[in-house]
Amino acid sequence: MAVLLAHADRWGVVRELGIAKLTDLTGLNQERLRAHLFKLSEMGFISHKLPGFSSWPLMGKWGSVYFLNLHHPDLRQAYPASSIAVMDSRDECGRCRQTEAGLIVGRAVFQSGQGFAWSHSERGFLGQPSEDCVSDDLARYFLPPVRIDEAAVTVALQFVLNELASSLLSTHWCSLERVTVDDELRKSVRNLLKPSKRCELPMERIDLMLGQAAIALARRVQGMLKPFTELALEACDYRLLPAPALGMAGWDGGQRCVLIRPKNGEPIPAVFVCGESVEHSPTRYELEQYPWLSSPLLTVPKPLTRYGRKSPAGR
Known part of the structure; x- marks a missing residue:
């Protein structure tokens, strides 16, 4: 340790x-x-x-x-413990969503690298404004090699997108709606991916696709965080956490978790849990009141719990 x-x-x-x-x-x-x-x-x-x-x-x-x-x-x-924001990310029907990487890698695998076959809403979820924005021929570059598990590739790509979105939230909170895929974001994509130099890849187009997905993710998380009025959100740094390990790589488990630390001053060591409606204020738990933080899986009170085990609140 x-x-x-x-x-x-x-x-x-x-x-x-x-x-x-x-x-x-x-x-x-x-x-x-x-x-x-x-x-x-x-x-x-x-x-x-x-x-x-x-x-x-x-x-x-x-x-x-x-x-x-x-x-x-x-x-x-x-x-020093960061604040933890736990947000409901289920769709309008109360179902868990595929993560951004799940939609990219999963669809590439399903289509055998021949395309992504995203619906209109899925393109919007990934920040793609039109069908012409990303060509389906990019799908073959997201196919994992035979020796690599699809789940490992999916969680690694989602980590990259989470890192990009975390940086955007931390540096462009007040101007996030105006952010575009510029040279700085493209450089960040490549620094995180570290693509092989032995293969020729259309990185200009891959940078664009992943940059747009990261911007869409950052804006989505920013919207989820708006009820957290106890925190000075515009003056904080952010770190998105991986989705819970549900045995379903590429799905978010019905929630998004974010660590939050103020740029100046001491963090608030608490857990803020937002329910199904963003119109309601989050419930605040002191760390001592939230004992299942010591569990390897961060679980939350019902109805958000989707982990195959009961949370302490439900025992």
Whole structure:
């Protein structure tokens, strides 16, 4: 745990620290290391892990990413806890949505790389203003190689989109409606993807598609956050968390979770849960009142819980 904390950023995110590096840093063999990582997840110290992979031209060699739970009771005294916003993201019929990466990778796989076959509403969800904006021939570049699991590719691509959206929310909160895919955003896309230099990819068009999807995600999250009036939202930094591990990569589990820290001053160590209607003020929980933060899955009171287990509130 000490090694992970030493390599984590202020949000508790550890990047590019795969099994090989961890064995060198800890002195443990791979079997014991995996057992320790599993135990840390079971104890709630690691909230999410995104597996690494290689040989996908679009993302080159992708290292594992760990999200440490700095809100864990044994860590929150040493590490200032961010506010957590939990928002209902279900559609009008109360169903979980596919994530942005789920729509991109999942449809590319379903269509065998021949196109995306997005509906009009799905194009809007991804920030595509018209059918001419993104050509279906890009779909083949989002097909995972045979040796790489589709789920691993999907969560990795969603991590990239979450990082882009988090940066947009943090730097362009007041001007987000005017943001476009400029050179700065294109550079951010490529820095996160790290595409293979051995393959020729139409990066200008891929940058545009992923940049538009990230902008649409950021605007959607901004809209969900509007009821959180207790926080000075325009003066905060943001970090979108991965979707809960439901065994369905590419689906959001009916909620979006965001860590929030003020740019200046101390964060409010609390959990704000917004229900089905954005017209209602969120319910605030102090960290001590929200004991299931120590669980490896961040769960919320009904009706948002969709995790195959009951939340403490429902016991």
